[in-house]
Amino acid sequence: MLVNKKAVAVLLCLCLAFSFMFVHLTADAADLKPHEQDSSLTVEYIYSGNYLPGIKFDIFKVAEFTDDANFELCGPFAGYAVDINSSDDESRMSAANILYGNAVRDGVSPGYSGVTDDSGRCKFQNLASGLYLIATLPSEYDGYYYSAAPYLVSLPNRVSEKYDWNYDITTNPKPQKTKITDSSDSDSYIDIHVLKVWDNGDHPEKQPRNLKVSIYCDGKLYNSVTLSESNRWSHTWERLPRGYNWVIAEEDIQGYMSAGAWFGNTYRLTNTYRGEGHKPQTDTDKTAPTDSEGKITSDTDSKPVNSDSEISTDSSYDPKNYNVTPDSQNERLPQTGVLWWPVPMMIALGLLFVIIGLLIKRRGTKNEKQR
Amino acid sequence: MKSKGKRALYKFFVAIGVLLLISAASLTIYNFYDDTRAGDYVSDAIKSLSGQIPGYDLLDNSMVKNDAFDGTGTEYPDYLLNPDMPMPEKSVDGKKYVAIIKIPKLKLELPVMSKWSYDNLRDAPCRYSGSAYKDNLVIAAHNYTKHFGALTSLLIGDTVNLVDMDGNVFEYKVFALETLEPDKVKEMTSGQADLSLFTCTIGGQYRVTVRCERVNKIKIE
Numbered sequence: 001m002l003v004n005k006k007a008v009a010v011l012l013c014l015c016l017a018f019s020f021m022f023v024h025l026t027a028d029a030a031d032l033k034p035h036e037q038d039s040s041l042t043v044e045y046i047y048s049g050n051y052l053p054g055i056k057f058d059i060f061k062v063a064e065f066t067d068d069a070n071f072e073l074c075g076p077f078a079g080y081a082v083d084i085n086s087s088d089d090e091s092r093m094s095a096a097n098i099l100y101g102n103a104v105r106d107g108v109s110p111g112y113s114g115v116t117d118d119s120g121r122c123k124f125q126n127l128a129s130g131l132y133l134i135a136t137l138p139s140e141y142d143g144y145y146y147s148a149a150p151y152l153v154s155l156p157n158r159v160s161e162k163y164d165w166n167y168d169i170t171t172n173p174k175p176q177k178t179k180i181t182d183s184s185d186s187d188s189y190i191d192i193h194v195l196k197v198w199d200n201g202d203h204p205e206k207q208p209r210n211l212k213v214s215i216y217c218d219g220k221l222y223n224s225v226t227l228s229e230s231n232r233w234s235h236t237w238e239r240l241p242r243g244y245n246w247v248i249a250e251e252d253i254q255g256y257m258s259a260g261a262w263f264g265n266t267y268r269l270t271n272t273y274r275g276e277g278h279k280p281q282t283d284t285d286k287t288a289p290t291d292s293e294g295k296i297t298s299d300t301d302s303k304p305v306n307s308d309s310e311i312s313t314d315s316s317y318d319p320k321n322y323n324v325t326p327d328s329q330n331e332r333l334p335q336t337g338v339l340w341w342p343v344p345m346m347i348a349l350g351l352l353f354v355i356i357g358l359l360i361k362r363r364g365t366k367n368e369k370q371r
Numbered sequence: 372m373k374s375k376g377k378r379a380l381y382k383f384f385v386a387i388g389v390l391l392l393i394s395a396a397s398l399t400i401y402n403f404y405d406d407t408r409a410g411d412y413v414s415d416a417i418k419s420l421s422g423q424i425p426g427y428d429l430l431d432n433s434m435v436k437n438d439a440f441d442g443t444g445t446e447y448p449d450y451l452l453n454p455d456m457p458m459p460e461k462s463v464d465g466k467k468y469v470a471i472i473k474i475p476k477l478k479l480e481l482p483v484m485s486k487w488s489y490d491n492l493r494d495a496p497c498r499y500s501g502s503a504y505k506d507n508l509v510i511a512a513h514n515y516t517k518h519f520g521a522l523t524s525l526l527i528g529d530t531v532n533l534v535d536m537d538g539n540v541f542e543y544k545v546f547a548l549e550t551l552e553p554d555k556v557k558e559m560t561s562g563q564a565d566l567s568l569f570t571c572t573i574g575g576q577y578r579v580t581v582r583c584e585r586v587n588k589i590k591i592e
Binding site (some may be wrong): 234344 | 386387388398402406513
């Protein structure tokens with residue numbers, strides 16, 4: 001009986017210990033996510049120490065927190081093949097470019113819009129937690145156009161490895177400026193070049209033979225082109241007037257993840273093959289939350305207009321010469337010598353034979369004379 | 372009888388000797404002709420190609436400064452953003468070229484064919500392997516006087532320039548000269564140099580190889 005009681009006691013203790021561990025682990029998992037608490041977001045535009053008033057921007061909520069404090073695309077952005085959980089800045093910027101391009105392409109309305117006040121700031125309160133995309137629209141101030149690349153901001157923001165969260169965020173997009181000039185000035189136009197890069201891994205056969213890429217002007221389709229090997233997967237739109245919101249987006253590609261990056265005037269669209277599980281968005285809810293705090297004004301009267309255009313092909317381009325390597329490692333380096341080496345040999349031998357022949361003749365003549 | 376035999380022998384030796392001398396002369400004449408032909412071929416090819424390459428006469432970094440959409444004010448060639456892209460080709464007389472190589476010290480300006488073959492090598496230097504975009508380009512050419520015949524005159528520090536068919540300029544400096552045996556394919560294409568040029572030694576037994584490193588590379592800001 002005593003042994004039985006002891007055994008039961010030990011068993012109970014073990015059960016308690018396991019329960020405690022279980023609760024502790026689940027509690028840790030629950031702690032990874034931020035608390036269900038709204039955040040505030042202040043967007044500041046500063047250029048060379050000066051705060052910029054009148055800068056317009058849109059905000060889209062693109063993702064929710066997962067239980068392990070990562071992000072999962074939501075709403076109209078769910079299904080876009082973009083990596084939003086990378087920790088490096090370059091990847092996040094690339095994701096932001098793609099998300100914004102797709103939002104413009106699909107006509108997704110921003111959840112919020114804002115204009116900075118005289119102090120160069122705009123504040124939003126009571127924003128639900130999640131990942132937000134901030135897209136600056138080209139804005140005029142003091143004789144210049146100001147714009148900034150779209151970027152992602154987490155609300156709240158994690159401030160340490162221990163999952164401490166900051167619910168009052170201030171963010172500073174890095175604006176670029178260009179001088180506003182007369183339309184007769186060539187500086188009032190830009191050329192925009194798009195370059196498509198494929199990373200097919202071990203599956204080059206999965207790469208599409210062509211792909212449609214479009215450019216939008218203030219949210220409206222301006223022009224579409226089909227990229228392929230014949231135009232070296234690139235195209236340049238020439239003489240686009242400045243001051244408009246030029247956004248590039250491609251059609252979705254099954255099995256590929258997208259990344260977009262600006263290098264000067266060139267927008268590089270990189271597609272990385274990830275397998276058939278990555279499918280493009282099909283049935284999407286294009287309606288975003290509509291709790292706007294401001295309204296974007298746009299000048300629709302003087303917007304440039306264009307239609308789909310034929311692309312020119314360079315018939316001399318042959319992609320088959322890609323990274324030529326010798327056919328076999330057992331091959332010999334080609335013989336690239338002009339045939340000079342036989343010449344001195346033939347001259348020497350020729351002279352030798354002639355001399356020998358003459359000697360033979362001379363000896364024969366001598367013998368005849370002696371007789 | 373004996374004198375008849377000796378007369379025949381003398382004629383035989385002299386005939387063979389003269390035949391050999393005539394062969395040597397013929398081969399010499401043919402080599403000079405082939406050398407001249409090869410030189411004329413590349414001159415004509417250069418004239419056709421240089422007109423097709425944008426900005427070829429400038430021979431500087433082909434960066435065109437424009438105000439960028441994002442205001443950085445720079446523009447980058449596609450190969451910098453995608454080094455894996457194939458080198459573009461232009462055709463002249465049915466043959467495809469990927470670059471023009473200029474060696475100022477040797478006063479050489481030569482077209483580079485896209486792929487090598489013995490037929491192609493008779494006309495112009497050929498890409499043996501690699502790509503200028505990936506800094507592992509190897510170019511082979513015959514040792515004609517107007518091709519790579521004077522390659523051994525190059526010294527460490529000499530300049531070599533390459534222009535691709537888009538007008539992108541690649542500048543190199545010679546950093547090593549070596550002689551490889553014909554079976555050293557792996558060593559030739561190992562990528563230890565951004566650009567390698569090779570041709571045969573006079574006897575044809577070995578390969579004179581000039582190794583170059585790229586200088587003044589465009590950097591992405």
